[in-house]
Amino acid sequence: MYPPKPDYYSSPQPGAAMPPPPMAAAANQYYPSAPNAFAVTQGPQPWSTGLCDCTDNCGNCCMTCFCPCVTFGRIAEIVDQxxxxxxxxxxxxxxxxxxxxxxxxxxxxxxxxxxxxxNLAERPCNDCLVHCCCEACALCQEYRELQYRGFDMAIGWHANMERRAQGMAVPPVMQGGMMR
Known part of the structure; x- marks a missing residue:
């Protein structure tokens, strides 16, 4: 019925065209030195921030505290591609x-x-236990992780993909020096 969703998280098959990954981390305002969001790595990797590391993004922490449905909606849109x-x-x-x-x-x-x-480690404990005991902190950590991976959470998946596609455009080659 529908064409299969592209998998942005695994390596492409030989000869298969793959859509561009999410926007580069260089444009990320909170984590400018973030690595490529979808680099293939061995074994589970640690989270970029701890469960209670809300010091660098107080706006998201306040939004999650008062209206967690907004934070969750943004996370779900990115995770569901x-x-x-x-x-x-x-x-x-x-x-x-x-x-x-x-x-x-x-x-x-x-x-x-x-x-x-x-490919993140199941830390600090089981996912269900983290959300049951500390829902707001878990949502904030997931939000920060996606920001660290180069997503602008406020614009959603499709706008992130458009930004990424525009960022991959090759500029024209310019000749050096003055010419007559």
Missing amino acids: GATSCGTSGALYALLEYFTCCHWIYSCIYRSKMRTEL
Whole structure:
């Protein structure tokens, strides 16, 4: 029915065309020295920040504290590679929080998916335990990790891909010196 989603996280098959990865980390305002978001590495890698390292991005911590559905929606859109929108994921999260108080199970699924795709270690403990005991800190850590990987969280998946595609354009070659 639909064409398969491209996998931005694994190496391409020989001869297969692969869409460009997310925007370069150089444009990232919080982590200017971030590595390539999708570099293939051996074994689980550590998170770029700890669970409670909110000192460098207080705006996100406040937003997560007062409206975690926005933070979760942004994370889910990037992790789903644009398959679900920020608004849809955030609204579902808010409904689960309001009616069942089991919203942390939904966000735990996305943490596990993100960890698998980015090859991150399951630290400091099991994903479900992290979200059950410290939901806000877990969401902030995931948000920071995606920023560290070069995503501008406020613009969503599709705009990040457009930015990346524009950044890969090759400028024209200019001749050096003055010519007549």
